[in-house]
Each structure stands twice: as structure tokens, then as C-alpha cells.
Amino acid sequence: MIEKDKKGFPIRSEQRKNWEPYFFLAPVLLSMLIMTGYPLVRSIVMAFLNYKLTEPNNIYFAGLKNFISIFQADPHIPMILLNTIKWVFISVGCQFLLGMILALALKKPFKGRNLYQSIVFLPWAFSSFAVGIMFRWCLNGEYGIVNHVLMQIGLISEKISWLGSSDLALISVIMAMVWIGVPFFAIMYLAALQSIPSDVYEAATIDGCSRIKGFFLITIPYITPTMITTLLLRTIWVFNAIEMIMIMTGGGPAYSSETITSYMYTKAYGTQDFGTAAAMGLLVMIVLMLYSTIFLRSTRYEESGDF
């Protein structure tokens, strides 16, 4: 009997030698185990300790104290959780939608497409720090180009303080995050779209399938694996991304653009209470793991995803 892999290619028995894959994976696994494995174990231990750098002689096992104190004393946590949800879903959602639209628009070749692509995909190559600085500069309430342009074309009559208003700060940071993230989706989806053999569409056209129907019946299923991988990874990355927030607003004004991850970071270094920080970090990881599991299960990744 010949075994087959998930793409239907036969796997030969000799390729099942036990040591070979480990041999190939060894370099990366070893280095990763040391550099992330150790911190992870340490964090798990620390989450249950009273571990403040400012109390070096007062380290003891504290049970669940750290976890409880996260929710107990802090009246701002509910708002920050809400911000986090907005931050992740709006920014990933917009990146996904715009990336998809861009990929669809780029699918059919046109003159100069290569040049166009090398420009439009550029933001992906920028660092969040540089983009954060750039947007902070453009959105400056006084010398910002955005206000200037909006006033000149008469859309607004008064300068808007984009980063100085608790209603707009988070959205402004999300805007910058979307700007940087669209190309990633566009590149991935464009590649996926181009992988669809053209004869599939031809057959569909003969069957009298409309464009819209074709999109939902052929295109979407075909690129689902890519969508799963990109959405999952991006969500995790965006969740943990704090640089943009730090550089644009520092979480302010009045916590209005703070996410749980950026809050954790500021808190950890402000209080030097790394026990509580570790507890928060673990909670974040548990949430992300749950999310990933549910996400992958519900999309039946076994058949389709890259994981």
C-alpha cells in the first residue's frame, strides 16, 4: 500500500526514517527552544511568584494572587480590553478587506503592473516604528499635512487633534497599522489568486456561471488555505504589536489607545512587578492559543490550512 500526503503525493517508505526530519529541524528547533523555551518556563514560574524587582528580598510563592490582582484593582481593564478587541478586529479586518480588493484588482495583468506592485507593496517593508513616526508627523494637529489638506479642500473647518482626542486616537493608530499591513495580505492573496488554474474559470463560464457566483464558488474556496494562514498569523502579530501604539500615542490620552499588550508593557516596567506582568502575559498567550485552536478547528484546517 502506498501512503499519500495531503496533496496526494505518494510518500515512500524510506522517507519515513525517523531521524531524518529531526536532523533537518534540529538547528532551528534547538536555537528556538533555548531562546523561547527558557523564557516561557521562567514566565510560567514567575506568574505564580511575588516577584517585584523592587523587593529583591521578598520573593515567595503567591499562588493565584497575580492573576487575581490583574482584574481586581484596576478600573481601566474593561476599557482596555474593549480597545484590544477593536484594535485587533478592526485593523486585521481592514487589512484583510483592502488586501483582498487590491489583490483582485491586480489579478489581471496590465502594463506597468510590476512597477505598480513594487510601489504599492512598499509599506510592508517599513518598520512600525518608522511608520508610526510618519503618521504621527502627518497627523500632528498643528503642522500635520492631513489637517492642512482637509482644511484646504473644505472638509473640515477646524483643526482636528487626531492623536489628542480619546475618540480618535485609537482609530488613528489603527489607520497606521492598516497602512502597513495591507500589502502583506495583498501579496499573499495575489499569489493565491494566480495559483488558480485558468481552466477552472473557463469551465465555469461555459456552465453559465456569473462573475459573482464564480468568485464565491471558485475563488474563495481556492484561496481559503491562504486566508486561514494569513488571518491567523496577522491576528497574533497585531495582538502583540505595541511599537506603533507606543510611538504614536503612548497609549493615551487617558488610556484611550491602550491595548492589553501595551498596557502590560508599561505596567511591567513602571511597577517592576514582573510577577503580575508574567501572569498577564500568560493570560494573553492562553487567549491567543484558544483563539487559534477555535479558529483552526472551525475552518477545518486539517484539510485546508498550512498548519
Add this chain to the structure above:
Amino acid sequence: MRRATVILVAVLMLFTAVLSGCSGSSGTGGGKLKGKISFMDVSPRPEREQFFRNMITEFNKEYPDVEVDYQTVPWDDAATKLTNMAAAKQLPDVINIYTGWIPQFVAAEWMIPLDTYLDNAGIKDKFTAFTKGYYWAEQQEIYGHIYSIPDGLMSGGIFVRKDWMEEKNIELSSWTWDDYFYLIEALTDPEQNRYGSSYRGARGAFDRIREYLVSFTEGRMYDDEGNCLLYSEENVERFIKFTDVYMKGYAPKDAINWGFTEMVDNFTGGLTGTLNNDTEVVAICQERMEDSQWTVLPLPASTVDGKTYGASGASYGYAVSSFSKNQDAAWAFIEFLSRPENNAEYCKVMTLIPIRTDVENDPFFSEEGPMAGFLAQVNDPNFVVMASYGPFDYTDLHQGPLHAEVQLYLQGKQSADETLKKLSDELASRMKAYLKDNPGTIPQPKSLVSGD
């Protein structure tokens, strides 16, 4: 064990100093110190780097066997970075410590007391009254020891656009907080995109408000039981009056996110007409503005007793890491940096008030000019250094609630009364908790001249 060695070495050093006839602190024992020390500059700028590199070269003439490793970190990340280093027990031997970090560093035992070193070097008396009477006096009161040598001293002042004042024909006969508010309003001119104040809305926001509020409490923060004096019915009104600078549009809307950097940047850039800031900003103004554009006024006087209440002290100091394996060499480097000629040069570059008495008479500081004004202010008997927030670690408050709560008020999300009450309750509860274990540690206002 280590402590004993330190004392022994210190005693030996003193001994040699006596033998050599106390001919200045230079040279003695220099050849004996060996090894490598590191020094981290937490606020690197080309001119600072230049200064420190020169200092290291000079230092090595005297201590040829001590290698000094000059390290840097961007200011924005300095605190985070030092925490990482400390957690790994790898702090630089000589820490360039920001005053706001001191409570945390002392609590975590990351620095060693410098009293013995200072006594043995026999130079303590050569420091200014300001250094002894305020900076060290406070450390001794709170922690029982001296932990850092200030790099230079500073005090607050109001930087003003002189040319705008002239344009508007504004003359001030007196200089109280009320005049200050009047000036801000008068300088505001939306037509010309001019705002009266570089309002501080982000980190440090409450420091400014506090300065105004304590001018009604004789500079005190707490009563004898540790109740916070900042909250009272009248003070809520004063809180509103102060924050009205922002609420009434005498500062840009963006100012809610402004910290130190943005305040200065927008004053020197020409957006705002006044800036409440420290001595060190003089250098920036000199660099970026015309002399005819700006001047510095002292801090406004209290409307109650005519005295001036303000913060004062040092931005940075030098301290020796408790993890250092070369503490003597680290001290030697600090002592070297603190010598009159070196301190004078540093204070000129950074526009700070010198820490050594021999330097105060240097024309740069004593003659006409912005620095003379600052020097005069701190030596004025009517100048009172207000009480500090407290001896407890309040870094986390400073990084969050102390400005975030005020921002909530500025955004209309909570009342002034609620804001001030929340903050003073939090401060009071910390003060009382600390007081339980450490009686008699309530911070008191200090008048420099009378106290000495």
C-alpha cells in the same frame, strides 16, 4: 565582606591623601586602581558624547589602568533598558541615574550608598548649599544615605516669548500665578496660530498642576498623619483654573499628549508663548532661537504669601551599581566628573547650575544671562523647594494615573473633583502605608538658604 574591603580601601585612600598633604584630590592612589568599568549615558547627544569621551581621556591620564567603557541608550528606552540590565545583575558600574528612578533603584538595592566615599574624599564641604541642603539632605532624610552625586542642578522657570510680549505691549508689574495665567491668555492668538502655553498633558502633567496647588499649602503635600493636602474644595477650583489653560484653548489640542520633549519642541518651534520648564532647556533655546525672541522668568510667586514654590534638584546623578566589581574605580570616575573644572565645563554645555562652590563664581553663571537668574532664584530666601511626592516608589503613578486621570478630566470623562480626590487619595494611602514602617518620613518643603 565586600563592605569591609570598601572601607579598608577607603581608609587607605584617606591615609595616602593625608600623607600627600591633601594637595587637592587629584592623583592620589590613581595608579593603584585597575580594571574595567562601564558608564552609560542615558541621554546621548553628540555634545554630551564629546564631553564624556574627553573626560575619559583626561581620567585615564590619572588612572591609566582603569578602562572606561562609554555606553549609550536612547533616552526613550533608558528606563526599560536599565531594568533589563538590573534583572540580569549587569548594570553599568557608573549609573547615570535620572532622579525619578531613585526610589525604585534604592528599593531594589541596585545602588550602593556613597557616604563613606564622600566622607573619605573629604570634598563634601566643597559642594554648594543647594546640593547639600536640598539634594543630599532629602536622600539622607528618606533613605538614610546619599546614593548619588548630581551632575548639575536645576530649578524651574517660565520661558517666555519676549518678542510676542513686546508686540502685544504686555507689561507685568508683578509676577504671581495670576499674572502667569493672564500672560498665557494674552499671548494666545488663534489668528496667528499662537498659543499661550506649552501645556503639559502627558507624563509629568500633574507635576505642573501640583506646583500651583502647593503654593496654597506652603509647599506641603501631607499633614502629619499623611493625609494629602492637595484635595480641598478650594483646590478643586484652583485645579480647574490651572487646567483651563488647556480647556479654554490657550494650548493646542494635541498638548494633551505632550511630555517634556513636545513642550520644548513646540516652544522653540514658535507655536507656544510660554514654557514652564527647567534650567537645562536654556541650552536648547540658545541653540534653536534668537536671543531677541526669548527670556526666562522665575517661577510665579504664590498669591497667598508671595513666596515661590517650585521643584528643584537634579535631572541626573551619578551612582555606583551594587553589582559592580570595581566600585572603587567607579567612584573614582564619579569623583573625577564632579571636580570643579569638570563640573563647570559640563554645566556650561548642559546649562545647569554647578554643584561646586568654587564654580558658582564663574562668569558664565554669575553674570547677566539666563543662568544667573536661575542661580539667583535658588539662592533667594523666598524660594521654597516644595515637598516631594513622597519617599515611596511612585514610578508607576508617574507613568500612568498622575497624567491619565487628568486627561480623563480634560476629555470631559470625569469631574475635576473626582480627579483630584482620586489622585490625592492614592498618594495619601501610599504615604500612610510607608509611614507605618518608617515614621517621621513625611516630606517637608525646604528653604535652601535658611536651612543651611
Add this chain to the structure above:
Amino acid sequence: MSKRRLINILLGTGRFLLLSLFLIGVLAPIYWILVTSFKTDAEIVNVNNITYWPDQFTLDNYESLFNQLDFGIYLRNSILLSLSSAAIVLIYSILGGYALARYKFKSKKMVIGFFLLSQMIPSVLLTIPIYIIYANIGLINSKLGLLILYVIINSPFCLITMRSFFERIPVSLEDAARVDGCNKIQSLWRIIIPVLFPGIVAVFVFAFIGAWNDLLMGVIFTLSASNWTIPVGMKALIGKYNVHWGELMAGGVIALVPTIIMFAFVQRYIVEGLTAGAVKE
């Protein structure tokens, strides 16, 4: 039929408008930092006169980056670290990706799960433990230390991506090589790699950009400016006293130039490399 044509024209126009919007959206902010980098300080912060083109064109900002500050060194460090870490990530990814694509083994899911997990760890949990490890083995303030970190950070995603490239290449290609007497490594090197070239370019670029744009690690794990990278050097321009906007924008432009050049050449391969079915059986 004419209805269909009309739809086509409408779609064409819509597409053109859409693509133009995207182009403007990307170019506008870049244009603004470029223009700002050529302005004098006075012009940059002049509220009353916002200029779309510098009144007084100046290269001062660039000059001071290279003369007063050591951006030359930062640039060299950035290029060196990004290139070398990307090369190592590439090797890791080819080996690991091959293993994950071509073998069935017990802990495969665990390995992939671990890669995914590694992406979820917040940086606040990582820096201190790694600092302690590094301090013990003397990797603080060394380029090697940063290199290792960049490899670790960028490996998981690149490896997973590489794996899907391998899955698209039919085993039969390898078999053919085997018939010609190649061993596994030889067949990987001679047959698969050339076919995989666009994918390799894509992964290399992913890893390069990941390292190029890092700020946190550069800040935490270096001690002297001689080891700084461009983002760290830029961060230092946000001083305690003022933000050097002109220099900051110039630094941003410098950080962009290499990536722009690289992108112009390799962007084609990235999309191609990610495109399945490029390799026909």
C-alpha cells in the same frame, strides 16, 4: 452582449480608480516624509506656512546624520545583520521546510504548534530572560547576539512559508534526480533549489525585512552606539529635549532606500514564489 461590454468598461474604470487610490494612499505619506527631510528646521515647524515643496531645499539633515551622528555605521550594521540573518534563516527554512513537507513523523504537529506558539509570546516576557542568558555567555552588545535573535524571530514564519513551497513541488521531480544517482542533499541542492528560486527569494526578503525593521532587540541588547542599527539610531533622535524631526525624517528615508531598491528587483519573485502551480509536473 452590449450589457456585458458596459459592465466590462465599468469594471475597468473602477479598477483603474481603485488602483489609483491605493497608489495615492501609499505615496502620500512617503512623499511627505521625503519632502520634510529636505526642509530646514525652521520650515518644518512653521505652523503658518505649510509647504508642499521645500522653500529652502537643504541636505543638512542628511549631512548631520552622517557627520555628527554615526548613521554610516548604523547603516553598515543594519545591512550586515539583515543580510547574514536572512541567509541563516533561509538555510533553516529550507532544511526545516523540507522536513515538514516531505516527512510524516510523530511530533510534526507539535513542532508546528511550537512555531505558532512562539509567535504568541509577548516581548515583555522575552527580553529579561534572554538578557540573563546573554549576560552569562557574553553576547550582550555583540553583533552575533543580535544575529541570533533575528534568526530566532524570523525563522518560524519563514519556515512555515517554505514548507508550503515544498509541498507544491511534486515528489516526482526528486525521484527523477534520485534515478540519476543523486543523494538527498544533492537532489535538494541541484533540482529543488533552482525550481524553488522565487520562493527562496521571497523567504529571504521576509527574513531580511524582519531583521531590518527590528527596534526592540537593538535597543535592549546593545550598549554602545557602534553596535546600533538604523531604527535604534532613529529612536535616539527623539531626545529628552526635542524631536529632531528633520533628521528623523531623513533617517526614515535612509531606512527605506535599501528596501525600496530591493523591492524593485525582487517583488516579482515574491509573488511568483508564493504562487502555487508555477511548477508544472
